[in-house]
Amino acid sequence: MARITAGVATSHVPAIGRAIDTDQTQADYWKPMFDGFEFSRKWEESEKPDVVFLVYNDHATAFSLDFIPTFAIGVAEDYAVADEGFGPRPVPAVEGHADLAWHIASSVIQQDFDLTVVNKMDVDHGLTVPLSLMFGQPEKWPCKVIPFAVNVVQYPVPSGRRCYNLGKAIRKAIDSFSEDLNVQIWGTGGMSHQLQGPRAGLINQPWDKAFLSDMVDNVARLVSIPPEDYIREAGSEGIELVMWLIMRGALDDQVTELHRHYHVPASNTAIGHLILKNGNNS
Numbered sequence: 001m002a003r004i005t006a007g008v009a010t011s012h013v014p015a016i017g018r019a020i021d022t023d024q025t026q027a028d029y030w031k032p033m034f035d036g037f038e039f040s041r042k043w044e045e046s047e048k049p050d051v052v053f054l055v056y057n058d059h060a061t062a063f064s065l066d067f068i069p070t071f072a073i074g075v076a077e078d079y080a081v082a083d084e085g086f087g088p089r090p091v092p093a094v095e096g097h098a099d100l101a102w103h104i105a106s107s108v109i110q111q112d113f114d115l116t117v118v119n120k121m122d123v124d125h126g127l128t129v130p131l132s133l134m135f136g137q138p139e140k141w142p143c144k145v146i147p148f149a150v151n152v153v154q155y156p157v158p159s160g161r162r163c164y165n166l167g168k169a170i171r172k173a174i175d176s177f178s179e180d181l182n183v184q185i186w187g188t189g190g191m192s193h194q195l196q197g198p199r200a201g202l203i204n205q206p207w208d209k210a211f212l213s214d215m216v217d218n219v220a221r222l223v224s225i226p227p228e229d230y231i232r233e234a235g236s237e238g239i240e241l242v243m244w245l246i247m248r249g250a251l252d253d254q255v256t257e258l259h260r261h262y263h264v265p266a267s268n269t270a271i272g273h274l275i276l277k278n279g280n281n282s
């Protein structure tokens with residue numbers, strides 16, 4: 001049977017992709033940020049997941065503001081790397097897992113979550129930057145990826161509670177897939193940041209640090225945070241953190257924290273990163 005072995009949370013700032021692609025990771029500004037992912041890349045080399053179920057948001061790249069689904073699952077065999085204005089990032093194309101994705105779509109829709117099914121989609125920095133942080137610069141990504149896009153761009157956005165419960169439905173779906181697969185679930189985006197308006201540049205370190213801790217052992221507090229609290233406390237783009245709750249919902253109630261990293265600043269964003277292993281012993 002397929003099984004979810006671990007959850008990963010990580011921010012997805014485009015400037016991180018640029019720093020990797022232009023060989024700046026050892027520069028003074030970037031080194032402390034990238035150092036926090038060294039453990040993670042080594043860990044992935046030994047974990048060797050077959051599939052990553054990658055929860056991210058599209059930044060008006062594949063979807064425009066003309067048309068934006070709340071939850072969209074990619075069921076394609078592959079995904080091209082998007083051109084976000086400066087040409088596509090020089091990273092490998094993303095290989096999908098169509099059979100598992102269709103199985104998850106069927107199961108989750110029958111569990112009463114309405115998903116948009118996507119057969120063709122280019123993937124932006126929300127998806128490729130986390131892959132680079134966790135896998136480095138391989139010629140080919142070491143596993144298949146199921147992209148799962150969440151609308152955190154056009155209001156109204158889904159609540160943290162709905163995201164968490166959706167994670168539980170995704171868990172049930174993956175657990176019922178007959179092929180023997182090591183699946184990881186990643187929640188990306190965040191932490192506090194605001195890219196626009198008078199509060200542009202907002203970072204809230206105490207709020208972020210409490211969020212990181214409660215991802216491990218007090219998720220009940222996090223699922224009750226309403227969207228307006230994210231915006232007030234973590235900035236307009238801090239709402240991306242609801243995607244971490246999909247990942248958390250798909251894990252056991254009890255998890256073991258394997259790794260934590262927090263760094264400010266990276267571009268306009270507070271970088272947060274967690275690796276959580278299912279169960280209370282590693």
Ligand code: DHB
Nearest residue numbers: 012013014266267268269
């Ligand atoms: C930045 C962060 C994001 O999450 C994003 O999608 C775009 C830009 C930034 O900090 O520059």
Ligand code: FE
Nearest residue numbers: 012059189240
């Ligand atoms: Fe973003």
